[in-house]
Amino acid sequence: MLIQSLRMTARDWRAGELRFLLVALIVAVSALSSVGFFIDRMRAGLNRDANQLLGADLVINADQPVAAAWRAEAQRRGLLLADTVTFPSMAQGGEGEDSQAQLASIKAVSAGYPLRGELRITTDPEDASQALGTKTQAIPTPGTVWVDANLLPAIGVKVGGTLQLGDRRFTIAQLVAAEPDRGASFANFAPRVLLNAADLESTGLVDNFARVTYRVQVAAPSKNDFARVKDFDGWLRERIERDNVKGVRLESLANGRPEMRATLDRADRFLSLVGLLSAMLAAVAVAMAARRFMQRHLDACAMLRCLGMTQNQVGAMYLIEFALVGLAGSLLGVLVGFGAHFILLELIGTLLPADLPPVSPLPALQGIATGMLLLVGFALPPVLQLRNVPHNRVIRREQAAPQPMALATYGLGTGVFVALLLWQAGDPKLALTTAGGFLGGFAVFALVAWLGLRLLRRLRGAFAHQGWRFAVTSLQRRPGATVVQVVSLALGLMALLLLTVVRGDLVAAWERATPENAPNRFIINVLPDQKQGVEDRLRQAGVQAPVLYPMIRGRLTAVNGKPVTADTYASDDARRLANREFNLSTMAEPPAENEIVAGKWYLDAPGVAEASVEQGIARTLGLKLGDVMRFDMAGLAVDARVTSLRKVEWGSMRANFFVIINPQAMANAPATYMTAFHLPERGANLASQLSRAYPNLTVIDVSGIIRQVQEVVDQVVVAVEFLFLFTLASGVLVLYAALMGSQAERTREAGLLRALGATRKQLAQAQRIEFMLVGGLAGLLAASGAAALGWALAEYQFKFPWTFEPGVWMAGITAGVACALVGGWFGLRSVLRQPPLQTLREAG
Numbered sequence: 109m110l111i112q113s114l115r116m117t118a119r120d121w122r123a124g125e126l127r128f129l130l131v132a133l134i135v136a137v138s139a140l141s142s143v144g145f146f147i148d149r150m151r152a153g154l155n156r157d158a159n160q161l162l163g164a165d166l167v168i169n170a171d172q173p174v175a176a177a178w179r180a181e182a183q184r185r186g187l188l189l190a191d192t193v194t195f196p197s198m199a200q201g202g203e204g205e206d207s208q209a210q211l212a213s214i215k216a217v218s219a220g221y222p223l224r225g226e227l228r229i230t231t232d233p234e235d236a237s238q239a240l241g242t243k244t245q246a247i248p249t250p251g252t253v254w255v256d257a258n259l260l261p262a263i264g265v266k267v268g269g270t271l272q273l274g275d276r277r278f279t280i281a282q283l284v285a286a287e288p289d290r291g292a293s294f295a296n297f298a299p300r301v302l303l304n305a306a307d308l309e310s311t312g313l314v315d316n317f318a319r320v321t322y323r324v325q326v327a328a329p330s331k332n333d334f335a336r337v338k339d340f341d342g343w344l345r346e347r348i349e350r351d352n353v354k355g356v357r358l359e360s361l362a363n364g365r366p367e368m369r370a371t372l373d374r375a376d377r378f379l380s381l382v383g384l385l386s387a388m389l390a391a392v393a394v395a396m397a398a399r400r401f402m403q404r405h406l407d408a409c410a411m412l413r414c415l416g417m418t419q420n421q422v423g424a425m426y427l428i429e430f431a432l433v434g435l436a437g438s439l440l441g442v443l444v445g446f447g448a449h450f451i452l453l454e455l456i457g458t459l460l461p462a463d464l465p466p467v468s469p470l471p472a473l474q475g476i477a478t479g480m481l482l483l484v485g486f487a488l489p490p491v492l493q494l495r496n497v498p499h500n501r502v503i504r505r506e507q508a509a510p511q512p513m514a515l516a517t518y519g520l521g522t523g524v525f526v527a528l529l530l531w532q533a534g535d536p537k538l539a540l541t542t543a544g545g546f547l548g549g550f551a552v553f554a555l556v557a558w559l560g561l562r563l564l565r566r567l568r569g570a571f572a573h574q575g576w577r578f579a580v581t582s583l584q585r586r587p588g589a590t591v592v593q594v595v596s597l598a599l600g601l602m603a604l605l606l607l608t609v610v611r612g613d614l615v616a617a618w619e620r621a622t623p624e625n626a627p628n629r630f631i632i633n634v635l636p637d638q639k640q641g642v643e644d645r646l647r648q649a650g651v652q653a654p655v656l657y658p659m660i661r662g663r664l665t666a667v668n669g670k671p672v673t674a675d676t677y678a679s680d681d682a683r684r685l686a687n688r689e690f691n692l693s694t695m696a697e698p699p700a701e702n703e704i705v706a707g708k709w710y711l712d713a714p715g716v717a718e719a720s721v722e723q724g725i726a727r728t729l730g731l732k733l734g735d736v737m738r739f740d741m742a743g744l745a746v747d748a749r750v751t752s753l754r755k756v757e758w759g760s761m762r763a764n765f766f767v768i769i770n771p772q773a774m775a776n777a778p779a780t781y782m783t784a785f786h787l788p789e790r791g792a793n794l795a796s797q798l799s800r801a802y803p804n805l806t807v808i809d810v811s812g813i814i815r816q817v818q819e820v821v822d823q824v825v826v827a828v829e830f831l832f833l834f835t836l837a838s839g840v841l842v843l844y845a846a847l848m849g850s851q852a853e854r855t856r857e858a859g860l861l862r863a864l865g866a867t868r869k870q871l872a873q874a875q876r877i878e879f880m881l882v883g884g885l886a887g888l889l890a891a892s893g894a895a896a897l898g899w900a901l902a903e904y905q906f907k908f909p910w911t912f913e914p915g916v917w918m919a920g921i922t923a924g925v926a927c928a929l930v931g932g933w934f935g936l937r938s939v940l941r942q943p944p945l946q947t948l949r950e951a952g
Contacts, residue, residue, distance in 0.1 A: 113428035120429070130437050132397035133479055137441025138448060141475030145449035145467055152334075152465040162359060163222030163289030164190070164325035165337040168344070171355035174324045178344065182326055185340055190220040190325040191305060197313050199255075199301055200272040201263030207272075210262040211633075211806060212255075213298040214273065216308040217247050223327035225288030231267045233257040233283060241285030248304050252281035258807055259299035271301070274311035278303065289325075298806050323359075331465075357680060392599050395486035398430075399592075402490030430483055438479030442472050474531070485524030541900055549602060549893040550595060557594040560885050561587050575873030578866075582857065582878050594886045597924065601890035602897070605920055627762055627784035630808040631798070632659065634781035638802050645801070646785060649794040656781040657763050660692040660774065662739035662746075667731070682728050692739065693765040694774040698754065701762055707733045707752035710770045717773035719748035722756050725766045737767070741777045748773060879928035887924020891917040 120126045168174050182189055192215055199212040228241035235241055236257035248254050253271060260266060260280075270277050284300055314320055328336045341358060348356055405426075412422055446467070453464070526547075530539045561583060568580045583590050634642050639656055646654040664672050664686065674683040698709050698720065710718035721731055731737070735750045748769050756764045763784040787794060798805050858871055895916050 110428060113425045113432075116425055117429045117432055126401070126429075126433055129394075129397040129401050130433055130440075132393045133434065133437030133483065134441045134444060136391075136393050136482060137438050137475050137479040138444035140478050141442045141445030141471055142448040143445075144471030144474050145446055146453070148468055148471050149449075149453075149464045149466075152468075162224065162325075163192075164224050164327045165334070165360075166326040166341055167289075167359040168324040168326065169357040169359050170322045170324075171320075173322050174356075178347070179324065181343065182324075182340060185336060186329060187336060187340060188220060188223050188327045188329060190223050191218040192216065192221060192323045192325065193305065193308060193314070193320060194323065195313070195320040196298060197273065199259060199263060199299075201265040201269065208263045210259060211298050212259060212301045214301050214303070214313065216303050216305040218305040219247060221247055221325065222288055223325045224331075226286075227254075227284065227288070228286035229254060229282040230285050231283060233260060233267075236283040236285045239286045241283075248281060248302055250304050250306050251278060252304075253278040254282040254284050254302040255280055256299040256301075257283045259301070262299065273301065273303070274313040276307065276311045278307070298808070354680065354683070357684075391482055391486055392596060394482045396596055398483075398486055398490045402493055427488075431480075434480050434483035435476075437483075438476040441479060442475040445475060446472070481524050481527075537904075541904060549889075549897070550599065553595045553598045553889045553893070554591055556889060557591045557598075557885065558587070560594075561590060564881070573873075575870055575877050578861075578870065578874030579877035579881065582874065583881065590882065594882055594889070597883065597886035597927065598889040598893065601887060601920060601924055601927070602893040604923070605890055605894035605916060627786050629787045629794075630763075630782065630784050632780070632782040632806050632808070634783070634802070634805060636779070636781070638805075639781050642781075642783075642798065642802070642805070645794065645798060646783070650788045651785045654783055654785055656783045657765075658694050658774070658777075658779040659765075659782045660694070660741055660777045660779045661689045662692045662741040662777075663689050664729075664737060665740045665745070666738035667729070668736050677729070679728065682730075685725065685729060690739065690767055691765060692741070692774075692777075693768050694771045694777075694779075695768060696771055698768075699762070699764070701757055702764070703755040704752050705755045707750070710751050712770040712772050714772050716770070717746050717748040718751045718770050720752040720754055720768045721750050722764075722766045723753045724756075726750070726753055739767075739769075744777055746773055746777070876929060880925050883924035883926070883928025884921055885924075886928070887921040888917065890924060891920025894920070 117126070168178070179189060194213065194215045196211060197214045198209045199214075200207050200209045202208055226243040226245065228239065229244055230236050230241035253273070255271070260283075263271065265271060265280060267280055267283060269280055271280055272278075284302060287300060287302075290300070308314060326337060326340065328334070341360070344358060347353070348358075409422055413419075417425075526539075526543050530536060564580050565584055568577055568584075570576075631642065634656060643654050643656060666672055670676075672686050674686045677683050677686060696712060698704060704720075705723055707720075709720065710716075712718075719737055721737075726732070731750055733750055733753070736747050737750065738745060738747045746769065748767075754768075763782060794807075798807055858875070861871060862868075895912055899912070
């Protein structure tokens with residue numbers, strides 16, 4: 109049987125019967141594997157390079173110096189270490205009555221800092237304000253400091269001047285233009301002062317009462333060696349839990365930089381979406397190619413049955429043939445995909461790091477497995493139909509109805525399809541949403557196509573044009589083939605529309621989530637009598653409609669009448685919150701960017717204290733609607749009932765608060781004001797003006813963080829654009845398979861009509877009308893499905909606002925008609941160029 113299968117495979121290959129199926133499989137697997145290779149390396153590179161925003165692969169954050177045993181274990185594992193010590197303190201410039209002081213964020217660093225990423229330094233304040241500077245791996249030399257540019261006007265000194273920190277004076281040697289691990293927390297919003305760790309003790313600033321944060325940065329010697337750091341992370345967590353260590357927090361990209369983690373999560377979803385659409389198109393392409401192969405082998409199977417082969421022998425022979433084709437197509441597809449991903453990397457150029465992590469074997473294994481799964485799931489049903497071809501097929505040109513076992517294999521194909529999506533996505537919600545859209549679209553498309561055929565039957569006599577009647581009759585003659593063609597064409601077009609028109613809308617919506625005018629400056633410590641003056645200066649600098657929010661420091665002292673201490677909670681995050689003061693606020697209306705997810709916004713009635721709490725902190729502290737929180741604000745106690753929970757977009761860089769209490773309850777609370785705003789370039793000297801006018805203010809520039817997030821967004825958008833080309837190739841193959849599936853039957857019918865007297869012009873008109881009807885209906889369905897799926901993805905997966913564009917429908921109908929006409933022309937031209945008798949002989 110194996111020898112016979114090999115002979116059959118060789119014969120079919122020489123006859124060109126397997127080439128379409130092999131090409132479909134190669135394109136499908138190469139599209140998937142090229143996307144897989146690229147996504148695998150890009151994800152690894154994004155996560156690796158995004159760790160620059162921590163300054164390390166892992167950070168140990170502690171309230172006390174990190175245990176020596178932990179450091180020794182890291183060194184034993186060959187990991188790199190660097191230390192930072194961060195705390196707030198006053199920095200003083202000048203001497204005597206001319207001295208000026210400013211609250212600063214002091215950071216002492218050891219050699220090797222940062223382990224990931226690079227500092228940028230300069231001596232030009234203008235360059236520093238725009239994050240322009242020279243990259244350096246050095247740290248301040250003993251006796252010198254590097255500072256933020258906005259500290260200089262606040263304390264009245266220049267680069268080269270001196271600065272007093274505690275008991276020690278330092279020379280300001282450089283300005284910090286960019287600090288990779290700074291983050292977006294308020295602890296880092298005061299102007300930065302970097303000094304050498306060897307000078308820290310001489311300042312006398314670190315004692316038992318100082319609010320000091322000790323961080324140990326941990327990184328592998330190689331940027332691509334993730335396993336060693338992961339193992340050490342597991343070892344640390346085990347020791348922390350075993351020894352019940354308190355006041356220690358392990359920071360990774362996931363929990364240390366939430367604004368970047370959210371951006372990378374969206375990047376993963378976009379890349380996964382491209383992989384999913386490739387998988388869907390691959391499934392449709394292979395199914396159509398296998399169906400075409402089955403139709404072209406019905407007569408051969410009937411002859412084999414007449415020559416004495418059993419059903420099992422016929423089925424086994426074709427299964428072996430398909431397995432050989434599947435293995436060859438999968439291997440070739442993986443090789444093509446491997447080469448294609450290098451071309452993609454070359455096209456993107458400098459937008460990706462030159463030293464991406466090496467290729468892992470997983471995408472290759474996924475490509476081979478995907479090819480075989482697609483073949484089993486979508487080629488097995490036609491093969492089982494071949495084994496059931498009756499002997500009398502040789503005489504009677506009829507095709508038996510599919511057997512129950514063959515129909516059952518279509519269920520297997522559907523299951524394989526869903527499993528493939530889950531595997532490719534790595535995100536069950538995204539996979540099931542997209543799979544549901546396509547499978548639901550298949551059912552709806554088939555129903556609408558069938559209803560359309562029923563309607564066309566009534567409209568056959570609506571026009572006296574003979575070509576119209578020929579076209580409608582042709583569609584009615586093979587309703588099953590017409591429905592399959594409309595559905596296949598609509599599915600292929602839907603994926604292409606989702607990757608073109610709708611993709612553009614998704615990308616635009618994503619970019620709007622981190623818009624160019626996102627807040628890039630914060631101002632804190634604005635006193636009540638300075639509020640109006642600060643607002644006026646912001647307007648003069650070009651800030652539109654500045655809003656200053658009250659900020660009230662308060663400590664949570666009780667919940668539902670029970671005192672709250674660190675021992676009240678088990679988790680370190682909750683204990684840390686219990687030990688710190690909250691930044692509370694009060695306002696009449698909820699912030700525009702916050703979403704109420706439970707309860708309702710307070711009414712601000714007199715004598716009633718109500719609170720709106722961020723849902724994450726409510727979950728951490730175990731708070732629910734109706735709970736009463738007591739806050740102590742400089743001696744003023746307020747008992748506020750939780751009446752709503754809010755969802756806050758922390759990556760928006762806007763002013764956000766954990767707890768907001770109604771204004772009437774906070775009327776007597778001591779408050780300062782803060783604001784977040786986008787400062788245009790023409791207002792770059794605003795910080796210096798405000799520092800001179802209001803020395804107590806702290807102006808924080810977060811444009812560097814915004815720039816880092818936007819760079820990652822831009823990088824992934826370009827990647828999606830180029831990945832689209834690979835998926836487009838798979839989609840074109842689907843369209844070709846859908847249009848050519850009934851080519852033989854159409855050719856035979858056209859030859860017969862010509863033999864009966866139909867002219868070339870009549871046939872051409874009939875074929876054009878038929879394909880325009882099929883293509884127009886498929887395009888309409890595809891556009892509707894793409895718009896609906898795009899809305900579902902934006903609303904439920906990517907969390908973006910969505911607007912429907914009428915251009916999707918215009919593009920869908922136009923593309924459908926154009927594709928159908930082009931495919932029809934390819935099938936019709938041979939009929940029009942040769943005598944009817946020759947056409948009938950070739951078709952027979």
